[in-house]
Amino acid sequence: MTYSLRAYEYWLTVYRRVWRGTIASSVLNPVLYLAAMGVGLGAVVKKQELGLPYLDFVAPGLLAAVAMQIGAIESSFPVRGAIKWNRQYFAMLATPLKVSNLVTGHLLYVATRVGIATSIYLCAIVAFGAVHSWWSLATIPLCILVGLSFAGPISALSAYAEDEVFNPLFRFIVTPLFLFAGIFFPVTQLPHVLRELAYATPLWNGVDLARHLTLGHPHALRALVQVAYLVLWFAFGIFLARWAYTKRLVT
């Protein structure tokens, strides 16, 4: 673990140069979305349809979506860069660090980024009055898990793929998930096949659990299954990432 912390320190050193910008957008982003979607759009959505104010419905979904987005972004270009552009992974592998330390160190950094951004987001949700329970605090570790469940497989993809993959990744996976994984409307509105597909995504599981937490009525068993499912994705991602990093860096 100490070796992984050394790799983590590299990412923090890099982050120190840009943290102001990310904090600014982490504050601005929730304010804009909650105002437009929660307050603006919420005003024209009938409360009876959902059984709760639209703001209360959409806010925890947006929170989980931010976790996905940061998890995806931080494991795409930065990983590609550490292999192809500044080649920092090669520098690390000339030292006692091992491939597994590179993977863990980077994921620790992703966890940090997601943790900071979603904490700010949660504060904004509180300010908008859409938090109804102390259970809401549990959304932060949940969001970190959601972020990691994306960061694992995506960092594997970033290491493995030779060509441009990030455009299709964001256009055909991240954005559709954002639109259809139960953030803006219940997935029960989707046709049967798509609904089943939505249930299988880590994002829907994160959104659904986050919503139960902020509304203050989590179901223990359902929560457990959802967390276990996300952990499974995360574990699978770590496995994939180690394999892809090894394939690319140790030849």
Add this chain to the structure above:
Amino acid sequence: MAAGEALIHARGLTKQFGALRAVDGIDFDVPRGEAFGFLGPNGAGKSSTMRMIGCVSPPSGGTLRILGMDPVKQGSEIRARLGVVPQADTLDNELTVRENLIIYGRYFGLSRSEVRQRAEELLDFVQLSERADSKVEPLSGGMKRRLTIARALVNDPEIILLDEPTTGLDPQARHVVWDRLFRLKQRGVTLILTTHYMDEAEQLCDRLVVMDNGKFAAEGSPLDLIREYSTREVVELRFPGEAPTVDAGMFDGMVSRVEVLPDRLLFYTDDGDALVPHAHERLQPQSVLVRRSTLEDVFLRLTGRTLID
């Protein structure tokens, strides 16, 4: 030499990439304190060998022991005692010179205060103290190379691996790098380097191997190699058009070998000055040059090709 004494010990070392056998069963031992060079053209297998020694490329066959350890099982422990100067820079351009050194020292587990002090010493050693707080991006190629060398020294390594340390540098920058490497050698650090420059090999290496197609074509000190595979002197003849057809026998035993290059003829002889009038008389060359044999001539003899093509 017994395997126990050698810092690096290789027998039948092989690296296979698909159908390509990049390194084809090489044997060598490097004792402590030696400067050992791999000389050869691009694609000869030098970098593949270096990556195996750097424990980032598992051998496909044969034995490799570094500091008495197995690079596949104990890579991390070995790397803790190596300094690596890779062929392509792996500096972070967005960080400063000092930050690059510090983060690298941290990878080796140096404490913050330790690594700060070490960074100052190393920046001084490679003459980059004035640029300590500059980003890496705008530095010249020579400065980046020196920073990479400083970084490789941060853990006070027992062995330094240098993969083409001066490729792409201008002559002045190369001399600065050589000077620093020479000082390390004087301190007793073991240097392993690859190069395709003969002058670099002659300047720095106690012993070198000429590598071609994954194999060793010859091995020895630069002087031994020249003595064994070449004559004392070389007479180079240039012609305005195509060089005439010649053979070594034309000069009554004065010439032991002739190399025909596209633009010139090389006559290998022990007495260049004695040969010059004969060559002028018989071949009417445009120009004649008498020089000492170099490793380039050794390479030409061994492989039939010039080193940089």
